[in-house]
Amino acid sequence: MHELAIAESIVAAVREKLADAPIRRVCVEVGRLSGVVPDALQFCFELATVGTTLDGAVLDIVSQPGRGHCRECGAEFDTGDFLALCHCGSADVEVLGGRELRIRQVEVV
Numbered sequence: 001m002h003e004l005a006i007a008e009s010i011v012a013a014v015r016e017k018l019a020d021a022p023i024r025r026v027c028v029e030v031g032r033l034s035g036v037v038p039d040a041l042q043f044c045f046e047l048a049t050v051g052t053t054l055d056g057a058v059l060d061i062v063s064q065p066g067r068g069h070c071r072e073c074g075a076e077f078d079t080g081d082f083l084a085l086c087h088c089g090s091a092d093v094e095v096l097g098g099r100e101l102r103i104r105q106v107e108v109v
């Protein structure tokens with residue numbers, strides 16, 4: 001389950017920046033094409049924070065839609081799928097966004 005590794009790196013990143021400050025809330029941006037399952041990340045975050053300064057902190061997950069650009073007709077559209085298909089029927093689609101995974105905000109108690 002790679003969500004646990006992600007949750008652990010979120011905890012590590014927050015602690016590296018904020019040392020021993022107790023954390024109330026962490027907001028992360030997760031692209032729909034990042035392969036991260038929000039529910040699994042939520043669950044793993046709770047496990048990863050036990051006994052740390054993030055214990056009991058709330059994890060807010062902001063889901064970002066994927067963005068595709070069709071090389072055939074030039075259209076740009078939102079997609080939640082790895083196999084993006086343009087409305088023109090072309091599968092020659094360049095993925096522009098939706099793979100992001102970043103900490104957007106951390107709230108200290």
Ligand SMILES: [Zn+2]
Pocket residue numbers: 070071072073074075086087088089090
């Ligand atoms: Zn197209």
